[in-house]
Amino acid sequence: MATILFDGVAYGMLLFVLACGLAVTLGLMNFVNLAHGAFAMAGGYTTVLLMDRLNVPFLACLPAAFVLSAVLGLLLERTLYRHMYGRSHLDQVLFSIGLVFMAVAATDYFLGSSQRNIHLPPWLQGRVEVLGVAIGLYRAFIIVLCGVLALGLQLALMRTRFGSRLRAAVDDARVARGLGIPVGTIFAVTFAVGSGLAGLGGALGTELLGIDPYFPLKFMIYFLIVVTVGGTSGIAGPFLASLLLGIADVAGKYYLSSALGGFVIYVVMIVVLVLRPQGLFARAR
Amino acid sequence: MKAADSLARRARWRWPEIVFWLLALAAIAAPAGKHLILNEIAILALFALSLDLILGYAGIISLGHAAFFGFGAYAAGLICKYATADPVLGLLLAMLLSAMLGLLTSLLVLRGSDLTRLMVTLGMALVLHEIANALPQWTGGADGLQGMAVGPLLGRFDFDLFGRTAYGYSIVTLFVLFVLARRIVKSPFGVSLMAIRRNSLRASALGVPVNRRLIAVYALGAAYAGAAGALLAQTTAYVSLDVLEFNRSADVLLTLIIGGTGWLYGGIVGAFVFKVLQDLLSSGAPQFWLFWLGLFLVVLALVGRDRLHGLVRRAMP
Numbered sequence: 001m002a003t004i005l006f007d008g009v010a011y012g013m014l015l016f017v018l019a020c021g022l023a024v025t026l027g028l029m030n031f032v033n034l035a036h037g038a039f040a041m042a043g044g045y046t047t048v049l050l051m052d053r054l055n056v057p058f059l060a061c062l063p064a065a066f067v068l069s070a071v072l073g074l075l076l077e078r079t080l081y082r083h084m085y086g087r088s089h090l091d092q093v094l095f096s097i098g099l100v101f102m103a104v105a106a107t108d109y110f111l112g113s114s115q116r117n118i119h120l121p122p123w124l125q126g127r128v129e130v131l132g133v134a135i136g137l138y139r140a141f142i143i144v145l146c147g148v149l150a151l152g153l154q155l156a157l158m159r160t161r162f163g164s165r166l167r168a169a170v171d172d173a174r175v176a177r178g179l180g181i182p183v184g185t186i187f188a189v190t191f192a193v194g195s196g197l198a199g200l201g202g203a204l205g206t207e208l209l210g211i212d213p214y215f216p217l218k219f220m221i222y223f224l225i226v227v228t229v230g231g232t233s234g235i236a237g238p239f240l241a242s243l244l245l246g247i248a249d250v251a252g253k254y255y256l257s258s259a260l261g262g263f264v265i266y267v268v269m270i271v272v273l274v275l276r277p278q279g280l281f282a283r284a285r
Numbered sequence: 286m287k288a289a290d291s292l293a294r295r296a297r298w299r300w301p302e303i304v305f306w307l308l309a310l311a312a313i314a315a316p317a318g319k320h321l322i323l324n325e326i327a328i329l330a331l332f333a334l335s336l337d338l339i340l341g342y343a344g345i346i347s348l349g350h351a352a353f354f355g356f357g358a359y360a361a362g363l364i365c366k367y368a369t370a371d372p373v374l375g376l377l378l379a380m381l382l383s384a385m386l387g388l389l390t391s392l393l394v395l396r397g398s399d400l401t402r403l404m405v406t407l408g409m410a411l412v413l414h415e416i417a418n419a420l421p422q423w424t425g426g427a428d429g430l431q432g433m434a435v436g437p438l439l440g441r442f443d444f445d446l447f448g449r450t451a452y453g454y455s456i457v458t459l460f461v462l463f464v465l466a467r468r469i470v471k472s473p474f475g476v477s478l479m480a481i482r483r484n485s486l487r488a489s490a491l492g493v494p495v496n497r498r499l500i501a502v503y504a505l506g507a508a509y510a511g512a513a514g515a516l517l518a519q520t521t522a523y524v525s526l527d528v529l530e531f532n533r534s535a536d537v538l539l540t541l542i543i544g545g546t547g548w549l550y551g552g553i554v555g556a557f558v559f560k561v562l563q564d565l566l567s568s569g570a571p572q573f574w575l576f577w578l579g580l581f582l583v584v585l586a587l588v589g590r591d592r593l594h595g596l597v598r599r600a601m602p
Contacts, residue, residue: 104579
């Protein structure tokens, strides 16, 4: 029981890091980016390739995955995404589905369609017994790392000058521009950081979720659930939503069959969205 | 009187339309060989037409339209196995059941923003997929629903290997449902839908019962999608889980976008282009098709959909 709870929390934390970039682009900037998972996949494959081909240690791969995905995000934001901000949601959906399809096809073509795994360093393998609960070392590592990241993000958004500028730019881009806030630059940096975090999540998740070319499509619904159910007014809502989703998913797959577990999650999502379209943890505007 | 005149003028049949339908119906008698792919095109066109009613005319974004397609397919399959082997009766029953599902689920898409609707429709399709997967004694699970013995069409024409009967059946169904849809969208009801899409607040201020109209068109779209699914099930005598998958919802959205939304021929044009290109491009490696499709979408979204479609639409309104 406690082990399931623990695994669920680890899974939820991982989902949060994967999805928090989307919480900003979709939640705050109101851009429907279905291609978010593609950046996570880029991070995951960076890790797999670096470890397999160049024997880079696991810990060094994590920052590499972050940087590579962030640069990729920055490039795409400056060249393509920028033009789509003011467009209708349907156009944004089409645009980002198109990007996902291209990413899936290109990955499949160059790297093969089979699922890839990594070998963790020995000090992250195995389990220890704490107060009678078996705790996986790697999952504990994920919880600590992602917890620190979540805290840092919340502080950055609420307490720094960049955070307040970002919130101003999101609330009303025109007024913010009039006050001399460089809205375009702020959006670009935010998008890059969000993509980088997705890449980091992909790198961390390679061991737990496995990675293959269809990763962006398989986990798209999970990212969207985190953001829509969590609400779109900050980081705390998506954080709680990802914890709930992680625990529910792990518990559902353990206690029910894997098919019924998915069923329960989707039904709960629909009910929540119908009753509270603005999300569980957000106040109605 | 003026308003009625202008509605009647908009609803008049133009000659390119008549030529198109004559050609499509004449293709039943064409030499054997291409009927299988023509059948697929007709089914996809009907599916895209159903999405157009919801998205193009009423403005409801759906990422889970395969829910109704798959439901109709399974309904037709089960009706054929356990109730009646007559295809037309099965088709009508499947449409009726899909319409009822649409009626029930329409209550879920009335509230909320585009994003909420997107998520709810996506979730609906996933829920149905999970249900179909979890009930293998009914649906066959991952193996698919097998053992459908579809009776002869109208008690006379057997379904053959080359798909001539199948295409005839599908294209006539498409034509009948198309004429009905054309009639509906050119009527005052259809005009009120477009008013809702443009500005639902203003429409309700003008006295249009917004929610009732949306429920009606959603159920209609569901019935059409169910008919497309039923046609696929009956003409292939097989239903697999992929009728409910996300890819099918995405494909039909792309089909409609290629052809153009808010235009009844959009689904038909899109289905033709989509299937022919898919046939050409996926003969090498399946990844190529996916890649070009993605590239096309990105370019289309960046350039703007309206610019591409403006030219074609003058001929066939």
